[in-house]
Amino acid sequence: MALIELAGIERVFHLGDSAVHALTRLDVGIEAGEYVAIMGPSGSGKSTLLNLLGLLDRPDAGTYRLEGRDVTTLSADEQAAVRSRRIGFVFQSFHLVPRLTAAENIALPMMLAGMAAAERARRVATALKDFGLEQRADHRPDQLSGGQRQRVAIARATVMQPAVLLADEPTGNLDRATGDDVINLLEALNAHGMTLIVVTHDQKIGSRARRQLMMEDGELKFDSARPAAVAG
Amino acid sequence: MRSSDVLRFARDAAAGYPLRTSLSVLAMAIGVAAVVVLTALGDGARRYVVDQFSALGSNLVIVLPGRSATGGFSPANALTTTPRDLTVDDAFALTRLPSVRRAAPLAAGNSEISANGRLREVVVAGTASTYLDIRSFRMAQGSFLPEGDWSRGAPVAVIGSKIKEEIFGGSPAVGELVRLGDRRLRIVGVLRPVGQGLGMNTDEVVFVPAAVAQSLFNTNTLFRILIEARSRGEIEAVKREVTAVLKARHGGEEDITVITQDAVLATFDRLLRALTAAVAGIAAISLAVAGILVMNVMLVAVTQRTGEIGLLKALGARGATIRNAFMAEAAMLSLVGAFTGYGLGLFGAFVLRRLYPVFPAYPPDWAVIAALGTALTTGLLFGIMPARRAARLDPVQALMKH
């Protein structure tokens, strides 16, 4: 059973009279533990696909099975619960809460899930250590470098031990060296079994993934796992 | 999310935007403080009047000329004069009633007193020896008006403490001759200071026998008759008997009004309570304004923190969790504002009492409870809309705003 199964996914945005087909006839399966890069020109539907995978958005047609369960028909609260336990997000612009310290930002998903304070503290301590942020625990985001901010964000995305980690241009706001550090970090997490899906413009980063998905005008143009099937 | 975490999160969020937070706290505080201070003022006025009337003496019944329509007392008909006279003989007739302990006539007018080379406007009260006990006044020097025939007054006067002070200063006044209008009177006594009462400052009054006052003002009518009932329980009997006697004396016509201290008090009490409530209502408008301000502050907060709301949703927050967090924040702003305002209001009332020691400016309990209650409810009520707006935000759209 695949971790993620998309079948006949459509996503249409209506802007006045015109309809933008952000995703069309999308059929993709992703196994647990995979490392997938989604690439393609700007406006090809990469972020739309990632938002859909993260249950932040609903398709207009088609089904999305996560761990064998149809999640498109779930209520908003049920989807929130799935996001809380099974999905981790990493954003291009980090999205740290500015008034909270690094430790508090990492603890946020556990707090939202209603986890006991002692367990939270234990996991935050482990995460700070794993991501080399022990000295920065009490720093606010504006006191951290870009790389450190993204490390806090990754720690936050993984602290609930999700099944899949979704990263939209995680290195977009970072210089080359810091970006490579972040990719190494994500790859290390993947090496420990976490499914990793990265949207990127960067060919070099994209080619490091074991599987590439090429998007164009909302369609899947190329899937390195099925070179013959999709092309055309 | 646990409620303690919701509260902490809301507190940190409020603390994260100090200007916005202090602004809405201030608005709420001003609203509550206004209610507390203004009702303290209103209720202070009520207590002041009640205290004044209580100081008039116990078991007091007052007869005034003219029939009031309702039989009750209202300040309006207390001031009206009627052609039907109330005379010294009427007053004397009342002293023989079994339920009456004492009665005193009261004729009043303005005149000038001159003595010791000084001249001064005074209020002249024509009355009798019984007045002293009815009003529970005390003498500073000498004695009050002598007993004797009410219709033939001796040429004597008793002066209030302020008049004594202004005309004689430190030197003794008793035994001195003064000129009052065109009369020469001998001062037989000086009253102890008592202050305000019955609408005039007793310290600035000259008391003379009723007959002297009436001839001074060339009249034979009385302004009032004051009666002291034998006991509190006999006040109603006094009312009944006095009405009957005067009706008989006035050719069967009931042309007087009998009022009791209780009735006067009750009226003023009602009046000033209504006034206090009205003032509280006006002040409560500022609470509604504060509530609207809290709403706007929270709407700004939702707009400013749209990105954060999107993030919280991505991290698995349910709509209800986000709504609760914003509601908690609005409630905190109102709560802190309300209690700050309560403190400010109490301090304001304290300053008022310091400035005017005779004025018991304490806010009534009901006003404090109503002010705090209104502040919290408006805060919460006006917090609902922004909180729901936050909860309903589309996460993808929200995340793009950063």
Ligand SMILES: Nc1ncnc2c1ncn2[C@@H]1O[C@H](COP(=O)(O)OP(=O)(O)OP(=O)(O)O)[C@@H](O)[C@H]1O
């Ligand atoms: N909320 C929206 N309303 C209308 N159109 C939208 C909306 N979101 C996305 N689109 C459109 O859908 C298409 C795909 O957008 P998407 O953001 O997924 O592209 P992308 O591949 O992530 O591009 P980029 O590389 O620039 O981030 C675009 O044409 C975009 O204009």
Ligand SMILES: [Mg+2]
């Ligand atoms: Mg994108």
